[in-house]
Amino acid sequence: MIPLFLGFAALLVITSLLVVLHKNPVTSALFLVLSFSSLAGIYLLLHAEFLGMVQIVVYAGAIMVLFLFVIMYLNLQHDVETGVQIAVRRGIGWLAGAVLLLAGATLLRRGWALGPANEMLPDAGSGNVAAIGKVLYSRYLFPFEITSILLLVAMIGVIIIAKGRARPAGENS
Amino acid sequence: MIPLNWLISLSAIVFCIGVVGVLVRRNALVIFMSVELMLNAANLAFVSFASHLKSLDGQVFVFFVMTVAAAEVAIGLAIIVHLFRLRETVFVDEIHLLKG
Numbered sequence: 482m483i484p485l486f487l488g489f490a491a492l493l494v495i496t497s498l499l500v501v502l503h504k505n506p507v508t509s510a511l512f513l514v515l516s517f518s519s520l521a522g523i524y525l526l527l528h529a530e531f532l533g534m535v536q537i538v539v540y541a542g543a544i545m546v547l548f549l550f551v552i553m554y555l556n557l558q559h560d561v562e563t564g565v566q567i568a569v570r571r572g573i574g575w576l577a578g579a580v581l582l583l584a585g586a587t588l589l590r591r592g593w594a595l596g597p598a599n600e601m602l603p604d605a606g607s608g609n610v611a612a613i614g615k616v617l618y619s620r621y622l623f624p625f626e627i628t629s630i631l632l633l634v635a636m637i638g639v640i641i642i643a644k645g646r647a648r649p650a651g652e653n654s
Numbered sequence: 655m656i657p658l659n660w661l662i663s664l665s666a667i668v669f670c671i672g673v674v675g676v677l678v679r680r681n682a683l684v685i686f687m688s689v690e691l692m693l694n695a696a697n698l699a700f701v702s703f704a705s706h707l708k709s710l711d712g713q714v715f716v717f718f719v720m721t722v723a724a725a726e727v728a729i730g731l732a733i734i735v736h737l738f739r740l741r742e743t744v745f746v747d748e749i750h751l752l753k754g
Binding site: 482483486490493494497498500501506509510513516517520523524526527528529531532535536539540543544547548551552554555567570571573574575577578579581582585586589609612613616617621624628631632634635636638639642643645 | 675
């Protein structure tokens with residue numbers, strides 16, 4: 482289990498770095514698919530089978546198809562990454578990331594208190610889809626229903642944005 | 655059993671890579687992908703704590719985060735497409751209307 486985890490973790494970190502570093506947005510998107518897939522593998526190792534599958538279907542499937550579609554629709558060229566200003570900003574960006582990582586590492590080195598373990602055990606034998614369904618449709622029913630409104634709002638918003646500004650009545654073309 | 659420290663460290667590393675991506679890149683689409691990376695790092699933290707505490711609440715939260723991420727991607731990409739139609743660019747340096 483540990484070697485599998487290490488493999489997935491290495492894949493995740495390397496592909497994430499390549500997403501950020503690669504010049505071509507299409508290649509970045511494809512590396513992002515790989516990183517989402519390795520994250521799904523880690524979810525499976527953590528006995529979150531439902532989330533692993535949803536990760537592949539929603540992220541690696543739907544969201545990345547959307548990304549690739551938009552990249553190809555816009556017909557993007559490679560990034561032009563030259564000039565002193567860009568170099569300075571890039572340096573500042575890496576510095577900020579390193580500082581953030583350092584801060585996280587310092588926080589992690591202290592011990593933290595974990596709450597008591599919950600009684601609701603994920604069913605390790607048959608996967609946890611049934612258990613998640615039960616929780617989702619009982620305790621989290623209201624947030625779950627609100628989610629549908631959120632998706633509806635997003636859908637309407639996308640249609641409005643994509644349609645562009647409405648022309649005043651009577652104006653031709 | 656995977657140690658919790660490793661999982662949280664992995665989550666922190668991926669989150670930092672996302673932050674660097676947002677700060678360093680100029681292409682709005684790649685910045686958006688980096689935001690997705692950060693969301694996924696947060697999801698990983700949720701799942702690892704849920705697995706450690708033997709609770710399902712964290713996993714349900716990840717489900718909701720995924721829903722919000724899907725909505726966010728749809729709207730964000732629509733905005734980028736609209737921006738491209740208006741300004742013929744997706745480089746965030748060249749979009750400086752507020753600068754005056």
